Amino acid sequence: MKRKITGTLLALLISGSSIAASASTVMGISSEYLPEIEEAVENEDPEDGGSETESIQQEQNVVSDTEETLAQGDSETEISENKQSGNFSENDKKTAEIFSEEEQQSGEEADFAVFSEENADLLTGNSEEAQELIQDIENGEMIAFSPALAESFTQTESAQVTADDNETLAVTALGASQYYLDVWTRVYCDEIWTAANDFWGSGNQTRMGCTYRSVHYVDDTGAEKVSPLYCLKATKDGVDSTTLKNDAVKVLKNSTVQKLLYFGYGGPGDLGTSYDPSCGHINWSKWQNRYVFTHIALSKAYFNDCGYATETEVEHVGINRFLNKIRTLTIPPRNKAALSVYGENGWISATGQTIPLSVFRSRPDNLPYIPNSMKNGFQMSPLLKITDGGKAGNGIIITRPATATWQLAYWESAADREAHLTSPNMMSGTSLTLKDGARFYLIFPLETSASQKYSCKMLLQPVSYILVDGKSQTGKDGVQDFGAYVYQGTRGQLTFSMKPSGYGNVKITKTEANTGKKIAGAQYAIYAAEALKSGYRTRYKKDQRIEIGTTDKTGVYTFSKLIPGKYYVKEIKAPTGYLLSTAIKSFTVLSGKTTAVSVTDIMDISGTVVITKKDGDTGDPLAGAAFTLYEWSKKTGSYGKTGKALTYDKQKRTYNSEKFSYTEDNQGKFRIRETKAPVNYTGNWQKDIRLTEPGTAKTFTFEALNYQKNKRKIEIRKTDEETGDILEDAEFTLYEYSAARKAYKTTGTVLQYDSEQQLYVSEELLQTADNTGKFKITETRNPKGYEGKWEQEVDISDESVSLFLEVQNKKVPEYKGVIRLKKTDVYTGEPLTGAEFTVYQWNQEKKAYEDDLGEKRILRYDSDRESYYTEELLITEENGGKFRIVETKNPENYKGNYDKTVVFEKKEGVLTSEIFLQAENTPVILPFGTITVMKKIKEADIIWAHGNPTFFFSVEGTDLAGVSHHYEDYVTFVPDSYEVDENGYAVAAVTFQNIPLGQYTVWEKPVLRYYLKEILANTENVRIVKEAEAAYGKDPKEIATGVAALTMENREASLTFVNKKARYDRYSHNDCIKNTIPLLFS
Structure with missing residues (x-):
């Protein structure tokens, strides 16, 4: 048989036909x-x-109207007959x-009618309370069921x-x-x-x-x-x-x-x-x-x-x-579950705290349980544990949305962890119960950037005790009182947050010290320059080696996923053809940034010179000459004044140098000069050589010719006055004297340039009666970029006069310009790397900028000065000193389109001018700040029977880029989860995190029981805007708001909302339920 409830739910009258539906209910005994x-x-x-x-x-006589006297939970009465x-x-x-x-109705199902906002118009109520309930149903805030009972x-x-599978339990609605x-x-x-x-x-x-x-x-x-x-x-x-x-x-x-x-x-x-x-x-x-x-x-x-x-x-x-x-016996408390975290100094309370995660660059061998999806990097919480102060078997329930990517590893006890340290249980499904003594880690994907807030209900349901007053229920004396426990009240809840830690990268670029050529195959190790912490963990000790990397064909290796802090790198294996660098490069890694570090190597090249000296006419080997090897110096910008003499090997009849090597200063440049000719021979042989092939030991072999003195030629070597460099594009003209004219002829003969000997050489000169052995040599054209006038008369009849002449030219002053550009974050001012700038040169004839500077077109990065720079740009009549700098590549995660025209002007006494530029980039994602909202209410005003006092806040404003943002969050007072100040105020807080820098207004939403009394600014970047007098029933936003300005100097703001309780009647507190909405992308 089946029982049904007579009457209507809460005196609601159904004005139309109801909607029937079967239901089963899980009960509590x-x-x-x-x-x-x-x-x-x-x-x-x-x-x-x-x-x-x-x-x-048998019949029983009912003794009615028994008088009862009830005390609080105790009674004395006369026992009825x-x-x-x-x-x-x-x-x-x-x-x-x-x-x-x-x-008689044995075939019926236990049915009930469901009333929601869609059919609430079927309900009518005869009391104010009934009308309020109907209104709640119409607003979609609750649903109602018509009752039925099963057995x-x-x-x-x-x-x-639990209800039987075949029949439904009582649905009391x-x-x-x-x-x-x-x-x-x-x-x-x-x-x-x-x-x-x-x-x-x-x-x-x-x-x-x-x-x-x-x-x-x-x-x-x-x-x-x-x-x-x-x-x-x-x-x-x-x-x-x-x-x-x-x-x-x-x-x-x-x-x-x-x-x-x-x-x-x-x-x-x-x-x-x-x-x-x-x-x-x-x-x-x-x-x-x-x-x-x-x-x-x-x-x-x-x-x-x-x-x-x-x-x-x-x-x-x-x-x-x-x-x-x-x-x-003592009834154990059912809300004493606590969460602790193992911090830097041992176990501390984690309730209400924001716990930092630690960055792991890869899955270590001692953590084999890390999911494969995170083996190449993850973030991990410190060890957490659950304790139950009431010893009632309490714990917490952790829920995880189906789309969440974090994982949880846990042990049921300390002993379980000790026995199965590397093989914990792993959370499966969307819910996990952790009881007293449990230890666990939370594990997140490496790229996690937003804090994860957890609100975990305690495992044990709250227990309250009710007394059913028989007289109040029936209106008659002599009726039974009843007692029962019920799972009602405020269930304990633990809240905590997990905050991801930042990490950055360092990009090592390896180049040859002099040529700037990118070098592949250089092996570098990165070391911690200090103890590096991530979260509560010290991940690396000072001087601990972290990783070894080898540069690729572009000369680059990037050490990624590095904890912010100080590091250094040093080369542990040089690439083939290069010398191992002993230099140590130090730098600092910043969160979310890629630090650029430039390192150099010197080519491992050596060489020797072997010279064979011969008669230019007969080919016979000649001894008695002297050759000297000179070394270039980058520091002085010239060849040395003293060199090393070559030795003569009588057996091989060759002049041989010692081994010489490439250095950063000599840049591989050397000069061999004949500093003494054999007796009765003329000769001024010279040759410049250069070491350019890494990993080689090259022998330079030359043949130097000398001619007997009776065959006289004029030989001229043209060099730079300062550097001694050979100049090849000069022109010398030889004029013959005429005794008949008593002057030099106006038409002369141009000397030929012998590139082998690096000499301007005349034909053989003959003495005649008309020329009397006199000749004049005139420089008829200077090398390009040089100036000077040179002329010399010679008499070939005088054998004591040398016909080898060395002529120097002074370089025409070259006006040059260098552009230095500092690239920074527009908000933080921090220097940025990874950009690319191209310089274009003005063409006066075409009236346009042209990309014709070759290797000089791309700016280089100077890691010491944290700026980009051009090589020296020549200022000419053609370009008028005008150049254009264009940002052709933005740093990673930044945007911008820098384009700047510069003009160099010649200044007296200044050969090289510098122009300094500043280029700012806007990050694609603005820097974040936080706004912490503190809530204060009198602890004495909290009545837990009403539920947990809950307050809602809105943050709305515009970021520095002009984009609008709106945020919502709330704070809930739960037993043992808040602090109490010296004035008896219960204090809780909620932090709005990852808010782009900008200006935001903060206000509180209306709630039951409480009204906003005042707002207090806790940081200097908050100002309070007071609108109206505080009063219950008035929208808090109309009373006061807070305005927080998040800037680079003040990225954190805090303000306190103080509320006063005004109502203590039957209304409950507001509450909030968070749902996670999965976003699917195709």
């Missing part, structure tokens, strides 16, 4: 605590006020008729009752503050309170048996639950299945009664069969005995009513011992 359901309707209790069976044998069966009230008969009628249960191992009383069956004990002694049925009416009742209610999760409802006056009239009135349900404060409900049969801390009643006649394994003991003990403690049993009988069966045992 194990069916182990219930008898077989076939008995349920066979033996109804006189407490129920009626019967539906036909086996009633034995009731005689057969006297039923009209209500009893009506109820029996309903049950009988419903027995069939299956047994479970826990203290819960309760609101959050509603309770429904249900009657199940008659229960007896092995002694005293037996069926044979009961007032009901065929008993001898000497002892009062027990009726199993339960109360349906909505628990703290919003689910419907059932708890046993115990009689507190065993011999009084009971109450039938019904919805309890609001004023009949009161708070039960009697500590002994609370303990009996908690530790007694069916309670959260049920002693179970482990308790020994010390009476051999009582089979403690039977649930009925344990139920009756709890029932009678409660009635005795509350009303000194033992169901008509004598004190001797109560003592004999062990009720007193059971009651005394319960009194010695």
